[in-house]
Amino acid sequence: MVEPEPAKLVMSAIFSEKELERDLILELQCLFGQVQMVSPRYPFTHTSYYEKEMGSHLSRRMFCFKTLISEDRLVEVKLKATAVEDRFRDQWGRRRINLDPGILSLGRLVLATHKPQAHRIYLGQGIYADLTLVYREGEYRPLQWTYPDYASEPLNGWLRKVRDLYLWERRKIKEGGWMGCSGA
Numbered sequence: 658m659v660e661p662e663p664a665k666l667v668m669s670a671i672f673s674e675k676e677l678e679r680d681l682i683l684e685l686q687c688l689f690g691q692v693q694m695v696s697p698r699y700p701f702t703h704t705s706y707y708e709k710e711m712g713s714h715l716s717r718r719m720f721c722f723k724t725l726i727s728e729d730r731l732v733e734v735k736l737k738a739t740a741v742e743d744r745f746r747d748q749w750g751r752r753r754i755n756l757d758p759g760i761l762s763l764g765r766l767v768l769a770t771h772k773p774q775a776h777r778i779y780l781g782q783g784i785y786a787d788l789t790l791v792y793r794e795g796e797y798r799p800l801q802w803t804y805p806d807y808a809s810e811p812l813n814g815w816l817r818k819v820r821d822l823y824l825w826e827r828r829k830i831k832e833g834g835w836m837g838c839s840g841a
Contacts (some may be wrong), residue, residue: 663725664760665823666734667816668821669768670720671701671755673712677745681754682720686742688737690724694822696815710751717806721761721819725826728767732784734758735769759789761819765796766790766807776802792820 666689670681673696686692696719701707726734740754745754761767768787770777777785789798790809797816799808806812818825 661728661762662827664728664762665819665826666722667759667761667766667819668722668738668760669718669755669757670718671707671711671715671757672753673715674753675716677753678718681741683739684741685722686722688741689722689815691722691729692720693723695719695722696812699812701773701806707752707755711753712756715762719812719815721780721822725830726754726760728762729766731758731760731769731786732780732782735771735784736782738748739771747752760830761816761823763820763824764792766816776800790816829841837840 664683668685668689670678672678672681682692682695698716698718701715701717719763735758738758740753742752742756746750748787756770757770759766766789768789769780770785770787772782773785774787777787780786787802789803790799790813792798797813797820807816
C-alpha cells in the first residue's frame with residue numbers, strides 16, 4: 658500500500674466581526690500549529706447563505722499551516738474546527754464564525770463539510786469530503802459544484818501561492834532539510 662504524501666492544511670474562516678480574528682488565530686494555532694500564511698480579507702458576496710445566522714458584511718479569510726498533515730486527518734480537523742465554531746457562538750447560540758478546513762495536495766483541494774450532496778464522499782462522524790478544485794495545466798480548475806469564490810480570483814490565486822509553498826516544502830523534506838512535517 659502506498660501512503661499519500663502529507664498535505665497542506667488550509668482553513669477558510671467566514672465572519673463579520675473583525676475583532677474575533679486575533680482570538681480565532683490563537684485558537685487555531687493551539688489546535689493545528691503555526692499559521693504560516695494568511696490571505697487578505699475577501700468580501701463574501703457570492704451567496705447570502707450565512708447572513709441570517711451571522712449577519713451581513715461577511716468576509717472570508719484563508720489560513721494555511723506550517724505543519725503538513727496526513728490526508729486521513731480531515732475528519733479529525735473538521736470536528737475540531739466545528740468545536741471552535743461552537744466556542745465562538747454568541748449568547749443566543751448563533752455562529753459568529755464558519756470554519757471550513759481543507760487538504761491541499763499537488764493535484765487537488767478537498768474541503769470538509771457537514772452537508773451531504775451527491776458529489777460528496779462520506780468519511781465518517783458526519784463529515785463529507787468535497788473535491789473542490791483540481792490542479793491542471795498550472796491552474797486550479799473548478800468543478801461544476803465548486804463554490805464560486807473558490808473558482809475565481811483572488812482566492813484561487815492565493816491557493817496557487819500555497820501550492821508553490823507546499824512544493825518548496827516537499828523538496829526540502831526530500832532533501833532532509835526541513836522539519837515542518839508531522840505526517841501523523
